[in-house]
Every structure is written in structure tokens, then in C-alpha cells.
Amino acid sequence: MTAITHHLPDALLDAYVTGNLPHAFAVVVAAHLSLCDACRARSEAAEMIGGALLDRIAPAAMRAGAQDRLLAALDRAPPPSVPIAASGIFPAPVMQALGGRPPGWRMLGGGIRQHILSADSEGSLRLLYIPPGRAVPEHSHGGLELTLVLQGSFSDSAGRFGPGDVETAHDDIDHQPVAGPEGPCICLAATDAPLRFRAMIPRLLQPLFRI
Amino acid sequence: MVQNDRNSPDVIAPPLAGAVGVSDTVATAPCHRARMTAGESGLLQADTVNQTDATRSDPTLWLLAVRDQRDRAAFLLLFEHFAPRLKAMLLRGGLRDGSAEDVVQDVMLAVWHKAAQFDPHRAEASAWIYRIARNRHIDLARRKAPPEPDLLVEPEGAEPDAAQIMALGQEAALLRRALGAMSPDQARVLEQAYFEDLPHSRISEMTGLPLGTIKSRIRLGLERLRRDLNELRQP
Numbered sequence A: 001m002t003a004i005t006h007h008l009p010d011a012l013l014d015a016y017v018t019g020n021l022p023h024a025f026a027v028v029v030a031a032h033l034s035l036c037d038a039c040r041a042r043s044e045a046a047e048m049i050g051g052a053l054l055d056r057i058a059p060a061a062m063r064a065g066a067q068d069r070l071l072a073a074l075d076r077a078p079p080p081s082v083p084i085a086a087s088g089i090f091p092a093p094v095m096q097a098l099g100g101r102p103p104g105w106r107m108l109g110g111g112i113r114q115h116i117l118s119a120d121s122e123g124s125l126r127l128l129y130i131p132p133g134r135a136v137p138e139h140s141h142g143g144l145e146l147t148l149v150l151q152g153s154f155s156d157s158a159g160r161f162g163p164g165d166v167e168t169a170h171d172d173i174d175h176q177p178v179a180g181p182e183g184p185c186i187c188l189a190a191t192d193a194p195l196r197f198r199a200m201i202p203r204l205l206q207p208l209f210r211i
Numbered sequence B: 001m002v003q004n005d006r007n008s009p010d011v012i013a014p015p016l017a018g019a020v021g022v023s024d025t026v027a028t029a030p031c032h033r034a035r036m037t038a039g040e041s042g043l044l045q046a047d048t049v050n051q052t053d054a055t056r057s058d059p060t061l062w063l064l065a066v067r068d069q070r071d072r073a074a075f076l077l078l079f080e081h082f083a084p085r086l087k088a089m090l091l092r093g094g095l096r097d098g099s100a101e102d103v104v105q106d107v108m109l110a111v112w113h114k115a116a117q118f119d120p121h122r123a124e125a126s127a128w129i130y131r132i133a134r135n136r137h138i139d140l141a142r143r144k145a146p147p148e149p150d151l152l153v154e155p156e157g158a159e160p161d162a163a164q165i166m167a168l169g170q171e172a173a174l175l176r177r178a179l180g181a182m183s184p185d186q187a188r189v190l191e192q193a194y195f196e197d198l199p200h201s202r203i204s205e206m207t208g209l210p211l212g213t214i215k216s217r218i219r220l221g222l223e224r225l226r227r228d229l230n231e232l233r234q235p
């Protein structure tokens, strides 16, 4: 794998570590951390601050009997958990968002496919599949968009993004990513506003398509 | 990881069986810890004991004893230290008293069951437990477990690296000093972000705080560790 050159901005990483990031973005961050040792180290440094703050917070007394209750629970077997693991190009947090199954692609036109992983008032998360050399239709968005490349590459005015790279796009920047020629580009994208694809679907139909 | 030649050429790390932090308390430990470590073999060299003891916080030693020996006395020490602090953190996060107590129980149980995942090269006990508590709180609040990155598994044959562990402890001591020197206003922003809800749009205020240098030192140490581990994995 070529080296990762586009990393997470500090504010996003801190928001993830402190639990202040909407779910869709947190999945992209966790997926990048799975692939990027440098940002994993940064997140661990940020967690150390959380630990130091926890150490110095003024304690609140536990109720009587709390310790006995805990000790009595130690010997009970932990609830069985079968964690969903990474598979192929998808790190564990993406496989978890997929429910452990491969993506079920829907055609968007022009050979582009998507799989919506989640969509709610806080944001949406989806996988995008872009054929080699194909442009993602021009779109703008009213908020923050975070895109992680899982396979192949794309390029836009901000540079070239390969596997593991993340692009952070803000506000009303119109950008038109073009997939690299080496093969289909698969990426994970989170937004906190509905995307508006200008070229393909009239605005009125957007709620139907959830794009 | 096998060599310890970086930064601390005077530190000798003998091969240890599992526990790296616990045994080093023997020389200076108060009696409860001496009891906890009785029977330990493979002690650190005497000249590393004081350095390690001075820079390594006790809760990390207790957690290693829980991890390696399933030591209940050490677990009780963890409970006494962290339970009231976790409760305070959860109360600040908006939980009622009863729910906070329940979450503390969950978190401490998770500490017991997941101790095998604790890696003293990469975290102190307090940071590791902070993460568990924060995730449990998010899980409850959103009814959805927060996504976590793939677990890092240490490559087979990796020896505990006393120098790395000690370096992390030293950075933690610097971090505590930096926190202590912050103004109440600055500390409030941090505490709000880590314990309460600070909208992610406001998180960038934290980058203005005087912690940048220490944060990047910690990061560099952790990065170097990953690099060494990766080399070990692909010889």
C-alpha cells in the first residue's frame, strides 16, 4: 500500500476521541485509524489527556454496597460478543456498519453505485463505487463532507487521494472528484447535510433517492 | 521492541513474562503492592526501578496485575481509585446518580473482562478506562455502539519494551504538569469536551490550548512504537 498522505484534521480527531462526533463521521474516523498508524498515535495521545483529566476530577462517592455488587458480578461470564472483523478492503468499523455482509450496491447512473449505510438527521454515511476515469457528478453540500478512499483513487482540486487517504471538504465548495485510471474507486463518505447532485436528479426527487 | 537502545541507553530490559510494570514496584512498594507482586519473577534491574516507579502511575501497575494475574486485590484498588472519578465524569455528562452508578459498574466489569486488551506501551490505565467509559456512555445515549478502529494485535514474540513504557509514563507526567499549569478557563474547555457535550464545531478551540508540544511528543513516541512493531511483523 502506498503511504497515506491525507490525514484527519486535529479538530475531527479530538471530536472523535471525546465522543463529540456524529455517528457517520465517527465511522469514517475509526476506519481511517484502522489504516493509519500516525493518526492512531495522535488519537492515543488525545486519549491520554482524557485519562489525565479523569485522574484529577473531584471524585463523587459511590453508594454503599457498590463494591460488593461489582465483586459479585466478576465471576459471571461476560455477555457473549462476536465482534465483526475487517474483511478485504473494509476495516472492522465499516464491516460493522455493513452488518457483516458485503455491500448491496444500487446503481446511481453513469456506472456509479452506492450503498447507504445510515442516514439520519445528524448525517449520512455511504459507500461509493466509481468506475475508473469516471467523474462523480458535480455536487455541493451545506456542511462537512468526509471521504475515505478504501480502494483505487480519486483526484480533485485538492490533490490525489489513494487508499487510506481522507478528504475533508467544507461548505459550499463545488468539487468534482475523478476516479483514477487504475481501477474502480471505492470510498466511504459521511456528510452532515443531504448531498445535492446537480446534474443527475432534480432537487424535488432527492428525498426519494436519499442522496 | 527487542532492543531498548533508543533514548535510554542506560536502561536494561530483561525478558519479562507478561507483566512489565508490576514487578518494578517491589523495591519501593508499600505493603499492599508488595503483596500483589509476591511471586513475580523477572524483576527489572534495580537501577530502573526508581525511574519507572517515579514516572509510572500506580493504576497502570494495578491494571497489569489484573491483566496478568487476574489479581482481585489490584482490581479493588482500581475500583477505589476510578469508580468515584468515573461517577463524577458521568454526572458531568448529564447522567442521574443511579444511571451513573450503573454505568460505573458496567465500565469496571469491562475493565475486568477486557484487561487482556490493555497495552501499557500505548496507554496508561486512566486513558484506557476513560475510553471504555466514554464509549459506554455514547452507546447508552445514542443506543448505538460507537465505532472503534480494528484492534491492534501485538506481533508474536514481541517483548515488553520497558523503555517505551517508561517514556510514556514520563510524557504522562509532563502532561499532568501542563494541565496543572492551565488557567481555569482553559481547563474548563478541555473538561467540557472530554466529559460533557461540546459540539464538534467548537472542538477547534482546544487546539489553541497550550498542550500542543506535549501532545506531539506523545504522538511521536507512539508512532515510533508502531513503526518498530511493523518492522517486527514484516522482517
Ligand SMILES: [Zn+2]
Residues within 6 Å of the ligand: A004, A006, A007, A008, A032, A036, A037, A038, A039, A040
Ligand atoms: Zn492518518
